[in-house]
Amino acid sequence: MRLSLLLLPGLLLAGTAAGQTERRASDALRAMFGDSIEVRSSTLAVSAEERTTIRARTKAQWPGDSVRVLVCRSRGRTIGYGFLDDVKGKMNFITYLVGLTPAGTVRDVDVLVYRESYGGEIAYESFRRQFRDKSAADPLLPGRDVKNISGATISVHAITGGIRRILATYELLRSRIE
Amino acid sequence: MKLRHLASALTFSLLFIPLARSQESTTVGGYGELHYNEPDGIARGTLDFHRFVLYVGHAFNDKLSFKSELEVEHTKLEAGEAEGGEVAVEQAYLDWHLTQEVGLRAGILIPPIGILNQFHEPPTFHGVERPMIDQVIIPTTWRESGAGLYGVLTEGVRYQLYLLAGLKAEGFSEAGIRGGRQEALESSPVNPSLTGRLEALPVLGLKCGASFFAGQTTEGVDSLGGGMLTLLSADAQYGNGPLSLKAVGVLESIDDAEKINAAFQRGVADRIYGLSVEGAYNILPLLAPGEGEQSLHLFARYERYNTQSKVTGFAANAAFDRRDVTLGATFQPTFNTAFKLDYQFMNDGTGAQAKRLNLGIGYSF
Numbered sequence: 001m002r003l004s005l006l007l008l009p010g011l012l013l014a015g016t017a018a019g020q021t022e023r024r025a026s027d028a029l030r031a032m033f034g035d036s037i038e039v040r041s042s043t044l045a046v047s048a049e050e051r052t053t054i055r056a057r058t059k060a061q062w063p064g065d066s067v068r069v070l071v072c073r074s075r076g077r078t079i080g081y082g083f084l085d086d087v088k089g090k091m092n093f094i095t096y097l098v099g100l101t102p103a104g105t106v107r108d109v110d111v112l113v114y115r116e117s118y119g120g121e122i123a124y125e126s127f128r129r130q131f132r133d134k135s136a137a138d139p140l141l142p143g144r145d146v147k148n149i150s151g152a153t154i155s156v157h158a159i160t161g162g163i164r165r166i167l168a169t170y171e172l173l174r175s176r177i178e
Numbered sequence: 179m180k181l182r183h184l185a186s187a188l189t190f191s192l193l194f195i196p197l198a199r200s201q202e203s204t205t206v207g208g209y210g211e212l213h214y215n216e217p218d219g220i221a222r223g224t225l226d227f228h229r230f231v232l233y234v235g236h237a238f239n240d241k242l243s244f245k246s247e248l249e250v251e252h253t254k255l256e257a258g259e260a261e262g263g264e265v266a267v268e269q270a271y272l273d274w275h276l277t278q279e280v281g282l283r284a285g286i287l288i289p290p291i292g293i294l295n296q297f298h299e300p301p302t303f304h305g306v307e308r309p310m311i312d313q314v315i316i317p318t319t320w321r322e323s324g325a326g327l328y329g330v331l332t333e334g335v336r337y338q339l340y341l342l343a344g345l346k347a348e349g350f351s352e353a354g355i356r357g358g359r360q361e362a363l364e365s366s367p368v369n370p371s372l373t374g375r376l377e378a379l380p381v382l383g384l385k386c387g388a389s390f391f392a393g394q395t396t397e398g399v400d401s402l403g404g405g406m407l408t409l410l411s412a413d414a415q416y417g418n419g420p421l422s423l424k425a426v427g428v429l430e431s432i433d434d435a436e437k438i439n440a441a442f443q444r445g446v447a448d449r450i451y452g453l454s455v456e457g458a459y460n461i462l463p464l465l466a467p468g469e470g471e472q473s474l475h476l477f478a479r480y481e482r483y484n485t486q487s488k489v490t491g492f493a494a495n496a497a498f499d500r501r502d503v504t505l506g507a508t509f510q511p512t513f514n515t516a517f518k519l520d521y522q523f524m525n526d527g528t529g530a531q532a533k534r535l536n537l538g539i540g541y542s543f
Contacts (some may be wrong), residue, residue, distance in 0.1 A: 090207060091207060093205065117273055140473050147382045147418075150385045
């Protein structure tokens with residue numbers, strides 16, 4: 001009994017901090033797909049083999065073995081997905097959200113938690129706008145089809161690589177998401 | 179009973195943990211650079227692993243984080259040896275990100291002057307050696323203990339404002355203010371200095387910044403006056419497709435230079451300035467279309483800087499009135515690795531000329 005009482009506040013605290021991020025993600029998805037959506041979260045396991053395929057296609061870092069997917073439904077129909085992810089910046093992780101249409105194109109990108117000292121410009125609308133309507137067929141490379149931001153190079157590459165990876169993940173695993 | 183409580187607590191918390199990063203997380207990174215410098219007329223130059231740097235960052239939660247940079251210069255230090263390198267903590271601070279508009283920052287901070295002092299990873303600049311104005315006029319890596327605020331004023335405009343331990347006039351010389359840094363080593367807080375920066379991104383691809391650093395330097399010694407140092411700086415960076423442009427201008431004024439010189443005989447000027455312009459073009463898409471993120475930039479940089487621009491009571495030393503031209507190439511297999519080659523033409527006001535070939539590699543991760 002004593003052990004569980006000790007554990008409970010810590011676990012609740014962890015749950016609350018994480019819950020805030022998820023609430024922020026849900027709000028961002030409502031802005032992308034409409035206020036009436038119902039958001040249900042799930043975790044999609046990605047096997048080592050699938051990760052290798054995705055890494056080969058995207059040349060993007062892969063920090064874990066699963067992805068967090070927020071399924072957005074309206075009137076009984078799935079109208080979009082939110083992929084909640086972290087990428088490593090210069091000295092801390094960046095938590096961001098990619099909203100995808102069922103066709104696999106980017107509706108919008110949102111930076112949910114930015115912990116770095118430099119490079120916060122990736123949260124600007126002018127930067128995020130570049131990703132709208134992009135799909136796994138686009139190269140998504142800074143300096144090519146994504147404009148870099150001076151002084152934010154690491155963050156720009158990190159989030160662009162993350163978005164590339166999410167698009168490839170959806171492309172490969174879409175049949176398993178529901 | 180106990181198990182049931184534990185199980186329900188676990189289930190509850192697992193249900194609400196969407197992200198690993200919502201709890202504490204630590205990251206490790208770093209950068210480094212190997213240089214080969216060969217001054218003209220010398221058959222063999224020198225190879226030097228100039229900088230080896232490790233970053234450690236830690237997020238305590240979504241709002242509070244720690245960042246640090248530990249540097250080994252010139253690979254080693256040996257007891258009793260005058261020659262050798264340096265080990266230094268160049269950054270170590272806490273960020274408390276209260277809101278988007280205001281954050282608190284405290285620790286060993288970098289005065290936010292110019293471009294390179296804040297961003298000095300080798301893959302982020304062209305040329306093997308750092309630009310001269312970022313060594314001589316802005317004494318990079320300039321760091322000092324202190325605290326301040328940072329944040330976003332409005333989308334597109336960011337600020338930093340810090341109160342730091344100041345410079346010491348006794349270290350100034352005809353070569354500028356570099357020797358006046360305390361480098362967070364038992365720094366005297368007697369001359370606190372204010373430094374800040376406003377940075378705007380008017381359109382994607384263009385970044386403009388304006389910075390200042392101001393504070394007295396004579397530690398309250400009456401006979402030296404205040405030795406007020408005022409530094410003003412402006413910079414701009416533009417990138418569009420294969421083209422990138424950079425410009426930095428710095429103006430420094432030192433009050434009471436005459437009194438400082440009377441005490442230390444170092445030829446300190448009343449006014450110092452530096453200007454640097456650089457253009458680079460990525461030619462790889464022309465040579466090998468579709469090569470992904472690789473790039474091959476050709477670049478040219480012109481620098482004009484003078485640490486003896488205006489002097490009182492003695493003749494300015496023209497050897498410090500300098501014009502440098504650097505021409506070179508940077509190949510980047512990835513955005514965070516670089517192979518560099520350049521040639522420098524260095525001229526001063528006495529008519530002396532020097533040339534130097536540089537080769538280097540650099541990385542950051």
